[in-house]
Amino acid sequence: MKIPKPTVRRLGLYYRCLTRYKEEGVNFVSSQDIADRLNIKPSQVRKDLSYFGEFGKRGLGYNVSKLISEIAYIIGVNKEWNVAIIGAGNLGSALANYPGLAKHKFNVVAIFDNDRQKVGKKIAGIPVSHISELDEKVKELNIEIAVIAVPESAAQYVAELVEKAGIKGIVNFSPIKLRTNIPVEDVDITLSFETLAYMILKNSPVNIQQEEQV
Amino acid sequence: MKIPKPTVRRLGLYYRCLTRYKEEGVNFVSSQDIADRLNIKPSQVRKDLSYFGEFGKRGLGYNVSKLISEIAYIIGVNKEWNVAIIGAGNLGSALANYPGLAKHKFNVVAIFDNDRQKVGKKIAGIPVSHISELDEKVKELNIEIAVIAVPESAAQYVAELVEKAGIKGIVNFSPIKLRTNIPVEDVDITLSFETLAYMILKNSPVNIQQEEQV
C-alpha cells in the first residue's frame, strides 16, 4: 500500500508526543488526546495508524508503551544509524556538534571535506577525513546516511559520490534538488526564512502587497 | 485569493533558479526550462506565477531579470530582515555563524539566552543578551523575526515572550507545535532524519517491514 509522505512525517510526531505522555506517566491515550497536542484532527491520527495495523482498543484508546514501540519499529528509530557529514564548514560543524542527533540514535561517525587544510582537524571529537576516503570509511564504519552540507556548486557531485559509496540515504542541506536513486530529505533553512517572510508580509494589515493578492 | 502553501515555498525555488540563469547570462526562460531544473511540471510553474500576475510573454517565455524582481518583491527578499536568535546553545550558535542567512538579507542582530553565564559572551561577533532584555532590544534594533533554538521545554514560553515583544514571525527549530498568533515556520531536523530512516527501510529489497506495508 502507498503511504502518504505526510503520514510518515506525522509518525515521527506521534512518536515524540507519546514519549512525552509516557514521561508523564500516562498509560492510555485516545486519538483525540494525541490530536489535541499536535493541533490536528483525531481521524487523521487514526487514519495514519491504520496504514500500518490495528494498534488501539475500541472504547479505551491506545496503550502508550505499546504504540511507542510499534511506531519506533515502523520508522526505524529502534535501530542505531551511522551518519557521515560531508562538508566541514559552518553548517557541517554545527550538525556534528548538535546533540539532538545522537539523542535520536543518529550517530555522526565521520566528517569529510575536500580541503586538505581541514583534514585531520577534529570537530566534535571526530577527525575530518578527505573526501577521497569516503568509500573506504563507509564500509569500515558501516555508514548508512550522509548529510550533505557542502556549497551548492558541489552538492550534485557529492551526492553521486555518496550514492556510489553505497550510502542508503541523504539529508540534503544544500539548496538544490539532487538527482539520485537513493532517498533524499531536503532541509532548506533559507527557504523556510523566505516562506516566513512572505507570511509576515501577507499578515501585515497595512500593506500594498495585500491588495495585489486579493 | 488563497495562495497554496506549497506555491509560496516554490516561489523561493524559482527565485534561486532564476538567479542562476541570470548568472549564466540567460535573458529569457520558458516555464519548461524552470521546471526541468526543479524536477516539476511546467504547468505547475505557470499556475504558481499566475496567482500573482502575468509575468511572461506568449511565444517567448519570461524575462529573467524582470521575473526575479517580481518574485523578490512578492516574497519580501528585496527587503532586509533583522533577526534575533533565542537560545545560545549549539544550534543557536550554528545559526548565528551560518553565512547563508546574511547572504539572503536575514541579518542576525541579537542573540538571547536565559543563562547569565552566557550573557555578554560573543557569538559570531554578537554579544549574548539576557532574555529579559528582549522587549527593549526588539524596539531598539527593529527585530522582526525570531529564531527559536531553545530546548523543547522552554519553546512555548519563549514563543509567547517573542509574540508579546512585537516580533512578527518565528522560525521554530524546537520539535513542538507552537501556539501563537504570528506566523511560524517549523524546521524539524530530527524529523527529517526520521523520515529518511523510514524511506531507507522501505527501500531495502529484503526487509520484514516491507511485507507488513504491502
Place this chain on the structure above:
DNA sequence: TAGATTGTTAATCGATTAACAATC
C-alpha cells in the same frame, strides 16, 4: 448494558496536471 473510542468508508477539500485557446 451504556458509554467510549476505534477502524474504515465515503465525502470533501485542496493541490497538481493536462489541455487548449489566446497571443507574442
Place this chain on the structure above:
DNA sequence: TAGATTGTTAATCGATTAACAATC
C-alpha cells in the same frame, strides 16, 4: 504567417475529514 509558449480552465489526483458501524 507559422511556431512557440503563455495564462487559464477543467480533469485528475491525493490527502484530510466527517460519519458511523464495530466492539471494547
